[in-house]
Amino acid sequence: MNVPVPLIPDNAPFTPEQRAWLNGFFAGAFSRTAGAPAAVAAPQALAPLTILFGSQTGTAENLAKKVAKEAGKRGFAPMILDMAQTDLAKLGAEKNLLIITSTYGDGEPPDNAKALHTALKAAIEPSALSPQLSAVRYSVCSLGDTNYAQFCQCGKDLDAWFEKLGATRITPRTDCDLDYDAAFIAWLDAALKALGTGPASVTGGGDPGPGSASPATAEETGYSKKNPFPAPVLTVRNLNGAGSAKEVNHVEFSLEGSGLAYEAGDALGVIPHNCPAQVGEVLTALGCDGEEAVPTPAGELPLRRALTECFDLGKPSAELIAFVGGALRPDAAPESGHKAPPTLNATPHHVIDVLLAAPAKPSPAEFVAKLKKIQPRLYSISSSPKAHTGQVHLTVGAVRYDKDGRARKGVCSTFLAERALAAGKVGVFVHSNKAFRPPVNSDLPMIMVGPGTGIAPFRAFLAERRATNAKGKNWLFFGDQKSSCDFLYQDELRELQTAGYLARLDVAFSRDQAEKIYVQHRMLEHAVELYAWLESGAHFYVCGDASRMAKDVDAALHQVIQQAGNKSPEEAAAYVQALKAAKRYARDVY
Ligand SMILES: Cc1cc2nc3c(=O)[nH]c(=O)nc-3n(C[C@H](O)[C@H](O)[C@H](O)COP(=O)(O)OP(=O)(O)OC[C@H]3O[C@@H](n4cnc5c(N)ncnc54)[C@H](O)[C@@H]3O)c2cc1C
Ligand SMILES: NC(=O)c1ccc[n+]([C@@H]2O[C@H](COP(=O)([O-])OP(=O)(O)OC[C@H]3O[C@@H](n4cnc5c(N)ncnc54)[C@H](OP(=O)(O)O)[C@@H]3O)[C@@H](O)[C@H]2O)c1
Ligand SMILES: Cc1cc2nc3c(=O)[nH]c(=O)nc-3n(C[C@H](O)[C@H](O)[C@H](O)COP(=O)(O)O)c2cc1C
Secondary structure, eight states: OOOOOOEEETSSOOOOOHHHHHHHHHHHHHHTSSSSSSSSSOOGSSSEEEEEEEOSSSSSHHHHHHHHHHHTTTTTEEEEGGGGGOHHHHHHTTTTTEEEEOBBBTTTTOGGGGHHHHHHHHHHHTOOOOOTTTTTTEEEEEETTSSSTTTTTEEEEEEHHHHHHHHHESSSOOEEEEOHHHHHHHHHHHHHHHHHOOOOHHHHHSSTTTTTOOOSSSHSSSSSSSEEEEEEEEEEEEOOTTTTTEEEEEEEOOTTEEEEEOOTTTTEEEEOOHHHHHHHHHHHTTTTOOOHHHEEEEEEEEHHHHHHHBBBOSSHHHHHHHHHHHTTTTGGOOOTSSOOOOOOSSSSOHHHHHHHHHSSSSOOHHHTSSOOOOOOEEEEBBBTTTTTTTTEEEEEEEEEEETTTTEOOOOOHHHHTTTTTHHOEEEEEEEEOSSSSSSSSTTTEEEEOOOOOOOOOHHHHHHHHHHHHHOOOOEEEEESOHHHHHHHHHHHHHHHHHHHSSEEEEEEETTTSOOOOOOHHHHHHHHHHHHHHHHHOEEEEEETTTTTTHHHHHHHHHHHHHHHTTTHHHHHHHHHHHHTTTTEEEEEEE
């Protein structure tokens, strides 16, 4: 029997530390006893294990729960710890520590890991260096994406710095790409074995044998990333008006009968299919008709279907580039007198660019063996289950651009825009993000900064506040290019204002005038009031572009606090840090 692990509700009267400890304890206890916590030995009889996570969008946090569950089966008393809730001194008292962290920005830590990352970095300065963590045994699992130059940098930093501070690495760090399952399971199994197990009486019975770490929880029992729900597509509607340079689609799916539950602030994972025209180009470049059978993670499939459903035709893998490099060696060069082959661009953008530059074409099986698996894309959910029963909505910006003389398009955003309705059903799963939620105390004000598609979760938050008749005031900063055609959900927002659920709506249309006006300019114009809202307990949220907007909004927030709160830059930084520590400053940026 698979009994769900009980979780302490976010609004239960516990501190974050207490809640983390209890959640870890229950995860461990339930995994050992299949739902009979009364039979569990007292936690102090078990080997202590702290699972420290750094997470921006919930993946590492979800994996931390899986670690707790598996560790519980193996005789540990696991405690899940948010990096924002600890510091160097507290970590020094840990005995067994498993660390899971993602990387954001350009090799930066996720928001909840920033303070700890900064503290560790300062502690390894030669002038400060001391073996502060010498009692700690640890191992790091870092989550990342090989499409980023600074792959898994935060995990690499923490791994190196813990060692410098005297901690003992019990197993080597594992760096996970987006397809992290196998690497994560192998890391977890090795790390738990290296840490050893607790008393045999606790771990006995139906415990898994060596090498059988199986972190699946709800994933085994229902629809999940591994088993996506084929959701009927109800609507795909362009939100832009005539004259817009943007293409943002409102997409609605039915979740009826799926058993899937989500909360405002969660994201939806979408399983895309590649564009048939792009698959056709690849087939032509390979000289194939698409009927050739090739091995795939889903078994043997015809090449056309494999390229449509299973493999990533975007950024080429290092293996594919290396293979073509081999093909370009002199012994593989075309016979003299033939036209010189196109040379491989230093950084081929897509798989097709590599194929077009390759003088010797790989066989279909060789080719697919060098492709990465197609990955789901995450979208911030723009509906509330309390207001949009049985449905889930997204707000999706279509990615289209030209590069190296070729029209390019984003896989998933254009799959949703062009083919999802015709497909009828699309594979989806819920990706929970507990760090991004409306305030538990619904009387508290919310300030939301969400330009462009960044408005998505705030449509959900506002719908939720309305459905629950929450009393807290709501303030939205929205921006996009032109008011005439890019004011996403304008009618809904105006109606929310009229109904009293949106106390303030400040908009910044960047291309309505000669100079750029952005959301952060509006924040600064209203600094005094914004600061007053913060002082009255408001939660501050940012969603949308990570590379420029979120950084500028963060800088503007500091400026608002300096100006309106009459604070020095250092005091403003401390104020912002306190907001983050109190979980009153949350970002969902991409
Ligand atoms: C937690 C989270 C929430 C998100 N929420 C939303 C949301 O609510 N709405 C939304 O629209 N998106 C959202 N995204 C982004 C979304 O997941 C996808 O990344 C986005 O839709 C693009 O995916 P795609 O498959 O269409 O493009 P892909 O095929 O993945 O292509 C995107 C890639 O193309 C390249 N690229 C794009 N533009 C250019 C250019 N001009 N020049 C050169 N290269 C370029 C970049 O390498 C980029 O990474 C979210 C992401 C995360 C992580
Ligand atoms: N990681 C990915 O794969 C991926 C995929 C898709 C989208 N994205 C990100 O998601 C973002 C959202 O796209 P979107 O089209 O909905 O909106 P957007 O590009 O963020 O544009 C929304 C508004 O923000 C403005 N803006 C530009 N720079 C800004 C800044 N530094 N500070 C504040 N506002 C700024 C834009 O103005 P102007 O346009 O006039 O400058 C526009 O008015 C994209 O920018 C992109 O970075 C990421
Ligand atoms: C905006 C953005 C920036 C990212 N930057 C990096 C990066 O610099 N290096 C890296 O290895 N991964 C990067 N990633 C990938 C994440 O680390 C990866 O998706 C991870 O699984 C997310 O885990 P989380 O949900 O726990 O935060 C980035 C992802 C996003 C959306």
